[in-house]
Amino acid sequence: MKNGLKILGFFFGGITLLFFILISIRPEPEALTKYLVKPIMSPKSNELSVQFLGNTNLLFSDGTTHILTDGFFSRPSAYEILGGEVSPNSEGVIEDLKRANITRLDAIIPLHSHFDHAMDAGLVADLTGAKLLGSSSSINIGKGYGLAAEQMQIPPLNEPIFLGKFKLTFIASQHWQYPDKAQRDILLNQDIEAPIVPPASIYDYKEGISYTLLIEHDSTKIAVQGSAGFKKDVIPDFKADILFLSIAGLESMDETYNQNYQEYVVEAVQPEVLVPIHWDDFTIPLSKGLKTTHVLFNWLYGSDLVKAFEIVEQKNLTKNRKIKVLPLWKPFKMVELIQQ
Numbered sequence: 001m002k003n004g005l006k007i008l009g010f011f012f013g014g015i016t017l018l019f020f021i022l023i024s025i026r027p028e029p030e031a032l033t034k035y036l037v038k039p040i041m042s043p044k045s046n047e048l049s050v051q052f053l054g055n056t057n058l059l060f061s062d063g064t065t066h067i068l069t070d071g072f073f074s075r076p077s078a079y080e081i082l083g084g085e086v087s088p089n090s091e092g093v094i095e096d097l098k099r100a101n102i103t104r105l106d107a108i109i110p111l112h113s114h115f116d117h118a119m120d121a122g123l124v125a126d127l128t129g130a131k132l133l134g135s136s137s138s139i140n141i142g143k144g145y146g147l148a149a150e151q152m153q154i155p156p157l158n159e160p161i162f163l164g165k166f167k168l169t170f171i172a173s174q175h176w177q178y179p180d181k182a183q184r185d186i187l188l189n190q191d192i193e194a195p196i197v198p199p200a201s202i203y204d205y206k207e208g209i210s211y212t213l214l215i216e217h218d219s220t221k222i223a224v225q226g227s228a229g230f231k232k233d234v235i236p237d238f239k240a241d242i243l244f245l246s247i248a249g250l251e252s253m254d255e256t257y258n259q260n261y262q263e264y265v266v267e268a269v270q271p272e273v274l275v276p277i278h279w280d281d282f283t284i285p286l287s288k289g290l291k292t293t294h295v296l297f298n299w300l301y302g303s304d305l306v307k308a309f310e311i312v313e314q315k316n317l318t319k320n321r322k323i324k325v326l327p328l329w330k331p332f333k334m335v336e337l338i339q340q
C-alpha cells in the first residue's frame with residue numbers, strides 16, 4: 001500500500017513537472033530578431049507615427065489625431081480563459097495606456113469582436129474619450145460597458161470617413177478559419193445580438209464583422225488586416241506603402257488557403273513593407289513583454305509560429321518586400337519605417 005502511494009506520488013509529481021517544463025519553453029522564430037526594427041529617432045510630435053502594443057493593437061498618430069485599433073490590454077491568463085469567463089482588467093488597462101503614453105484618443109477601432117480584440121473597447125473609449133468605431137457587435141460591447149450612444153458609431157462599408165487628416169475605409173473581410181468545426185460554428189459568422197456585461201464567456205464575443213482597414217494620411221497609405229482571413233476581390237484599388245498583417249494560424253491552413261490569403265489581402269494592396277501582427281501570446285500581460293506561445297499550447301492547438309513566419313517569408317521576400325517586426329511600446333516615424 002505504502003509503495004503504491006509512493007508510485008502514485010512520483011507519477012503525479014512527474015506529470016506536474018512535465019507540465020511546467022512544457023509551459024516554460026517558448027520556441028522563438030529567428031524572424032522575430034532578424035526583422036526586428038532597430039530603434040531609430042523618436043518621431044516628432046507632428047509626424048505620422050505608429051506604435052505596436054501587442055496582438056493587433058496599433059496606435060496611429062499625427063500628434064493631433066490618435067487612432068487605436070483593438071485596444072485589447074486586459075489579456076486574461078490561460079487559466080481565466082479556460083475557467084470560462086473573462087472581463088476587462090481596468091487597472092492593467094490604465095497601466096498599459098500610461099506605458100504607451102496614451103492620454104487621449106479620437107477613435108478606438110475593434111477590427112472584429114472576439115474578446116482578444118474588442119473586449120476592452122468600451123473601457124478604453126471611456127478612459128480616453130475615444131469614439132468607438134466598429135460593427136454592431138462591437139457597439140454591443142460598448143453598450144454593455146455603459147458607453148453613451150453618441151460615443152459609438154458603426155462606420156459605413158467601402159466609403160471613407162474622415163478623422164482629422166486620417167481617411168479611414170472599412171472593408172468587410174473574413175476571419176481566419178478555425179481548423180476545428182465546433183469553434184467555427186460558435187465563433188464565426190455571427191453577431192453579438194445584445195449588450196455584453198462582463199464577466200462573460202469568451203464564446204459570447206462573436207465575430208461581428210472582420211475588417212480590412214485602409215488608412216490614408218497625406219500621401220501615406222496603410223492597410224491593416226486584423227485576422228488571417230480573406231474575401232475575394234473586396235479590397236478596392238489601393239496600393240499600400242505598409243501592411244500590418246495578422247499571421248496567427250497561417251501554419252494550420254493548407255497551401256490553397258495561404259495562397260488565397262496572399263493574393264486577396266497582400267497582393268491586393270501590394271505593400272512595400274509588411275509588418276506581422278497577432279503573433280504574441282495574448283495571455284501574457286504586456287508588462288512582461290511580448291512572448292511567443294509555449295510548446296504545450298502549440299502541441300494542443302497545432303500552433304507553429306516558426307512555420308507561420310516561414311510562410312510569410314516564402315511568399316514575400318522573393319517580391320522584394322521588406323518584412324519588419326515592431327518592438328513593443330516604441331513609436332516609429334511612419335516614413336522611416338517605410339523607407340529604411
Ligand SMILES: [Zn+2]
Binds near residue numbers: 112114117175227
Ligand atoms: Zn478572432
